[in-house]
Amino acid sequence: MQNSASHIKVAVDAIVFGYAKNDGVSVLLIQRKYDPFKNSWAIPGGFVLEDESLEEAVRRELLEETGIEVNYLEQLYTFGDPGRDPRQRIIAISYFGLVKTSQYQELKASTDAENAKWFNIKKLPALAFDHKKILATAIERLRNKVRYQPIGFELLDKKFPFSDLEKLYTALLDRELNRRNFSKKILSFGFLEETGELSRPEGKGRPGKMFRFNAHRYKELLKEGFHFEI
Amino acid sequence: MQNSASHIKVAVDAIVFGYAKNDGVSVLLIQRKYDPFKNSWAIPGGFVLEDESLEEAVRRELLEETGIEVNYLEQLYTFGDPGRDPRQRIIAISYFGLVKTSQYQELKASTDAENAKWFNIKKLPALAFDHKKILATAIERLRNKVRYQPIGFELLDKKFPFSDLEKLYTALLDRELNRRNFSKKILSFGFLEETGELSRPEGKGRPGKMFRFNAHRYKELLKEGFHFEI
């Protein structure tokens, strides 16, 4: 390890997913104000400051650029090929975040976020830099991870009717699920609890029981060697 | 994204695993020649040059410091907390590599590698910086990944007796496997082919058939929706 000077710069990016029953799975993008790629849509992010951790940098940039505070955040991948930014060498450490439905709704109201917008992951605009590739990596991670870790709950409100969970998984996995088998499986795990409330039906139909994810119980199950898989 | 000057530096690290029937699973470490942590053992790595990709940087550093060329390489995780290096802020993009048994044997002969050594992952020395944490992350990744991707073959020679594979998995998963069920399962996948040769028995015992991993066949199976899992 020699101590050479370097002009490589370090940035973080955040691919944040949200979910709404009617909009499906969406990702949070911002519209660039300056060149290069002026007016293009891009993944929110920015340079890391000297004395903050990578995760702090992500949360700070997200708040500044979109007004959003994520509920779940994990590192995704580091993109660092020369030439990914036409101006200079930039290493982008990308993170993967999830927000709850209620936060998702609030974006429209936020003043910081005039140039931030949710895009359904099936209807994406052209993206700046190599952000298309980064986003594809994030979507792949989301689709894989949701199958063996209960991160789906991070996209729903604290209390939700079972049908929301089913719709979310149908959207994420992009295939129909058998309602009976799906609920049998999820409920057999034992980390969902009924709140005792019923959902107010929107329009017609029988109201469903409301559920809550018990993270504490889930951790206990993990210790006992339990393995979650859809 | 503002264009602020930064003194954060960018390095890559490589956690390289090797396997030998009698030594078990080992990791490649180097002994530091200078302070800080002079004489401590550390994960090989170094700074990224302006015009090379991250992966090129990893391969270059590995070759310079240990003389090893890896057979399999994937990005692991990026460590970037302030304070992980006492001198300055360094972002370390760590990679995860595997070498074949034959390469593993050659380390002793390499002249570049006077201060490089294999350590059994159950008998690790104290490590410099936050390398203990990095190595723990790598071992966890290895243990998880070997269960759902056929990376085990990257640690064996091109041709190997079935018992080598079984011993490798026993070492990696750290539990006894049922020989009949294990071979039934692996062979049923259809990506192993017999070479027609027999292993020369070392000492006593019946010689075993030699096998080869057919990567092409494996890719075909993936396209057909096949899912590998131990």
Place this chain on the structure above:
DNA sequence: TCAAAAGTGTTTCACTTACACCCATGA
């Protein structure tokens, strides 16, 4: 001929899948 390792089939059990009818509510 003995010790050591390789090779092989069948039964049992658990889990996954498929499938259809009744219930509660708003309009």
Place this chain on the structure above:
DNA sequence: TCATGGGTGTAAGTGAAACACTTTTGA
């Protein structure tokens, strides 16, 4: 009372796990 979505049990099929004896070789 009808349309809509919620809630539930059982049988069949499939894949995993358990299990012991025979074969080939070197000493």
